[in-house]
Amino acid sequence: MLPPLPTRPRDTDKSQMGRLLVIAGSQGMAGAAALSAEAAMRSGCGYVYVATAACIAPQLTAAIPSAILRHSMHSQHPSLRWDDLPLLFDALRDVDAVVIGPGLGEGVDEWLGALLDRLVSVPTVFDADALNAMARRRELLARLTSCHVITPHAGEAARILGWGNDAGRVNAARHSAVSELCTVMRAVAVLKGADSLIAQRGAPTVVNPTGNAGLAKAGSGDVLSGILGALLARGMRAHDAAVAAVWIHGRAADLLAGEVGEESYIASDLARALGRAFTQYAQASMQA
Numbered sequence: 198m199l200p201p202l203p204t205r206p207r208d209t210d211k212s213q214m215g216r217l218l219v220i221a222g223s224q225g226m227a228g229a230a231a232l233s234a235e236a237a238m239r240s241g242c243g244y245v246y247v248a249t250a251a252c253i254a255p256q257l258t259a260a261i262p263s264a265i266l267r268h269s270m271h272s273q274h275p276s277l278r279w280d281d282l283p284l285l286f287d288a289l290r291d292v293d294a295v296v297i298g299p300g301l302g303e304g305v306d307e308w309l310g311a312l313l314d315r316l317v318s319v320p321t322v323f324d325a326d327a328l329n330a331m332a333r334r335r336e337l338l339a340r341l342t343s344c345h346v347i348t349p350h351a352g353e354a355a356r357i358l359g360w361g362n363d364a365g366r367v368n369a370a371r372h373s374a375v376s377e378l379c380t381v382m383r384a385v386a387v388l389k390g391a392d393s394l395i396a397q398r399g400a401p402t403v404v405n406p407t408g409n410a411g412l413a414k415a416g417s418g419d420v421l422s423g424i425l426g427a428l429l430a431r432g433m434r435a436h437d438a439a440v441a442a443v444w445i446h447g448r449a450a451d452l453l454a455g456e457v458g459e460e461s462y463i464a465s466d467l468a469r470a471l472g473r474a475f476t477q478y479a480q481a482s483m484q485a
Contacts, residue, residue, distance in 0.1 A: 199440065200441055201482050201483075202433075202478065202482065203428070203431040203432050210243075211243035213243065214242060214243030214431060215243050215293045215294065215427065215429075215430030216244040216246070216292045216293050216294075217295070217429075217430040218247075218288050218289060219234050219246065220247075220249075220288075220295065220297045220301070221296065221297075221300050221301060221419075222247070222257065222300045222301065223253070224252050225275075226253075226299075226302060227253040227257055228300065228416065228419075229416065230253070230300055230419075231257055232416050232420050232464050233299045233324075233420070233423035235465075236422075236468045236471065237427040238261070239423075239469070240427035240442075240471060242426075242427035243430075245264045246288060248268070248277070248285055249267075250268065250274060250277055251268040251270060251271060251272045251274070252272055252273070254266055254268040267287075268284075269281045269284055275302065276301060276303060276304050277301065277305075278308070279308050279311075281308070282308050282311055289316075289319070294426050294427075294429035295316065295319055295321040295322070296322045296422045296426035297309070297312070297321060298327030298328060299419040300419070301326035303326075305329070306334060310334065310340075318342070318344065319344070320344045321345050321346070321429075322345075322348060322422050322425050322426050323345065323348070324421075325353075325418065325422075328348075328349050331347075338384075339382065343383045343435060344434075344435050345385070346384060346387060346429075347384055348425070349387075350389045351368050351388070351389075354367045355367050357378065358374065367388070368390065371388060371390065371394060372394065375394045375402060376396065379397060382398075383397075384397070385397045385435045387439050391410070392404050393405040395439045397436050400436055405440075405447055406447075407444050407447025407451055408448075408450050409447075409450055409451060411450055411458075412446075412447070414464060415464065416463065416465070417446075417450075417464050417467060420468055425438055441482075444481075445475060445478050446474075449467045452473055453466050453467065453470050
């Protein structure tokens with residue numbers, strides 16, 4: 198059964214539609230931050246803030262003018278660093294949810310543990326380079342809570358589980374792998390791939406029915422993190438938000454595959470197909 202989407206009252210305003218902070222991007226990886234932020238805005242979020250390295254701020258302003266940028270003051274640094282923590286702490290004020298990871302590059306290990314201290318009760322999506330940092334500092338997994346979501350692909354899951362880069366081992370036993378993730382943490386785990394799995398300790402594993410092989414392109418996961426972050430910011434519980442976001446992400450891919458084929462759509466197309474995917478999700482959730 199698909200969980201219902203948050204309501205959007207006719208008399209609402211942007212302050213009631215959720216505030217999401219996306220901590221993303223580094224030199225050469227502005228696109229990852231832009232894709233995640235755009236997907237969040239196209240998922241109904243009222244405000245999207247992006248905390249990022251100063252060196253890519255002009256690119257992000259051009260790519261996502263509707264987002265509000267919070268960037269470091271060190272224009273020579275290629276990525277966020279330990280001394281940017283005051284910026285991140287300040288950006289966390291008055292937000293409803295957070296996405297951490299898309300395109301962050303190196304250096305996340307320096308400050309992720311300190312940031313986690315501020316995120317105990319804040320709905321948060323950990324993706325991409327945040328997951329790579331957790332694979333190197335596996336003790337951080339035990340600090341995740343039930344309002345957190347991790348979104349690894351098979352390779353990231355293998356590294357988090359201490360299986361090296363053995364994505365094949367994960368794909369050979371996906372249900373076992375996602376169950377093992379849930380034994381070491383309380384967060385929701387979204388194991389991406391064919392028939393993506395959504396799991397959490399004490400809850401049944403959900404197999405997502407939407408999506409296709411065209412999603413195996415750079416940037417697809419950044420779009421998913423933005424959708425998921427927006428739904429968390431709008432008030433959905435972590436497990437429900439993960440189920441809905443993965444379904445919607447996959448349905449956008451299916452719609453595009455029907456139009457141009459699996460080979461030809463790209464991540465930015467996914468963000469722009471979300472309107473139709475959300476409509477179909479709302480219809481499917483009422484029928485379930």
